[in-house]
Amino acid sequence: MMKRILVFAAHPDDDIIGCGGSLAKHVKLGNQVSVCYMTSGEAASLDYSKGELARIREGEARNAAQVIGFQDLTYLRNSDGYLKYDQSNLKKLVELVREKQPHIVYVHHQSDGHQDHRIAFQLVNESLGRASASLFQEYKGAPWSTEAVLAYEVWTPLSDFEYVEDISEFIDKKTAALRKHESQIKSIPYDEAFEGLARYRGAITGKGKYCEVFKVIKHLTCSRRGFRPARATFSYASASATALVSVCLRGFPVSERLNFGLPLFFFGRRGSE
Numbered sequence: 001m002m003k004r005i006l007v008f009a010a011h012p013d014d015d016i017i018g019c020g021g022s023l024a025k026h027v028k029l030g031n032q033v034s035v036c037y038m039t040s041g042e043a044a045s046l047d048y049s050k051g052e053l054a055r056i057r058e059g060e061a062r063n064a065a066q067v068i069g070f071q072d073l074t075y076l077r078n079s080d081g082y083l084k085y086d087q088s089n090l091k092k093l094v095e096l097v098r099e100k101q102p103h104i105v106y107v108h109h110q111s112d113g114h115q116d117h118r119i120a121f122q123l124v125n126e127s128l129g130r131a132s133a134s135l136f137q138e139y140k141g142a143p144w145s146t147e148a149v150l151a152y153e154v155w156t157p158l159s160d161f162e163y164v165e166d167i168s169e170f171i172d173k174k175t176a177a178l179r180k181h182e183s184q185i186k187s188i189p190y191d192e193a194f195e196g197l198a199r200y201r202g203a204i205t206g207k208g209k210y211c212e213v214f215k216v217i218k219h220l221t222c223s224r225r226g227f228r229p230a231r232a233t234f235s236y237a238s239a240s241a242t243a244l245v246s247v248c249l250r251g252f253p254v255s256e257r258l259n260f261g262l263p264l265f266f267f268g269r270r271g272s273e
């Protein structure tokens with residue numbers, strides 16, 4: 001079954017850095033990828049005026065998306081460096097989620113060192129909860145509940161994670177897409193940094209030569225077989241629907257809860273139990 005994927009990125013290039021390999025995999029599988037940029041990254045260079053850089057970076061995002069193979073981009077054009085958790089952004093995100101009806105959402109992780117990245121997580125996390133319920137009459141669209149939410153790493157690598165994606169087949173695409181962000185690469189070699197990180201993730205997890213790793217913020221499928229530790233994998237990539245994640249709730253003390261009661265889960269792969 002075709003899956004709809006929605007990525008939230010604070011800035012153009014965060015989507016490629018955090019999950020570009022996974023997005024290339026989704027495209028290959030026939031899944032539909034949409035990306036929403038919260039800002040246009042106009043504060044990320046002193047070489048251009050803000051207006052000029054915003055236009056350049058939106059164009060770079062389009063070029064990078066073309067390399068990966070998706071076209072559906074939304075620019076919310078918040079002020080770069082000043083992303084706000086406010087009523088206006090919550091409404092935009094709730095309505096975007098209801099419009100796009102994603103099965104899987106990717107977003108920054110909540111402990112990233114960049115303030116805009118952390119605010120993006122908070123906005124998206126809250127919006128997904130609000131989008132799923134008929135609680136606020138000011139939001140347009142029918143309630144939509146997203147199946148899975150994965151948090152990716154950009155500025156601050158994750159200290160722990162539950163899901164690993166083997167992107168070996170797509171690392172060249174990811175790096176080529178990253179190089180489309182020319183205004184950024186010329187000051188910091190992000191292409192080398194994140195190819196190196198993917199290799200590190202692959203070597204440490206043993207899941208593939210190059211990997212991307214994620215915090216699992218939400219998954220709904222529950223296993224009957226008890227607790228499984230972190231590092232197990234699930235695969236939306238599998239042709240078999242039964243290969244999707246199984247989450248273990250029984251006996252697991254849910255110590256952390258996000259808004260609207262979305263617990264942080266650990267999970268195992270059903271097929272390996």
Ligand SMILES: [Zn+2]
Pocket residue numbers: 010011014114117154
């Ligand atoms: Zn960013």
